[in-house]
Amino acid sequence: MPACQCLKTCPFFNNMMTGMEDTAEKTKDKYCRGDFEKCxxxxxxxxxxxENVPSDLFPVQVYRVEDILKYRT
Ligand code: SF4
Known part of the structure; x- marks a missing residue:
């Protein structure tokens, strides 16, 4: 499976999880290098x-996506 096309610039992948390295690596394996369409x-x-991806949005927070799309469209 290909990795997410956002890997190089995504704040989550690059620095959002500083201090939570174990969790970050598991999440990156699951989403960024795996099932990124579910992120x-x-x-x-x-x-x-x-430019419209909230800075505090985590890959697992799919429940927030509907509201974000409603609010920003
Ligand atoms: S899967 Fe999600 S968190 Fe990972 S690089 Fe892509 S957009 Fe960022």
Whole structure:
């Protein structure tokens, strides 16, 4: 499976989880290097573009995506 196309610039992948390295690596394996289409950040990125992905949105927070899309469209 290909990795997420956002890997190089995604704040989550690059520095959002500082101090939580174990959890970060597990999440990166699950989403960023795996099932990225299920990542909340990726969903918002695809729908609204990189500039509209909230900085505090974590990959597991899919429950927030619907509200983000409603609010920003
Ligand atoms: S899967 Fe999600 S968290 Fe990982 S790089 Fe892509 S957009 Fe960022």
């Amino acid at each position: 909340a950040r990726y969903m918002v990125f695809k729908a609204l573009g990189k």
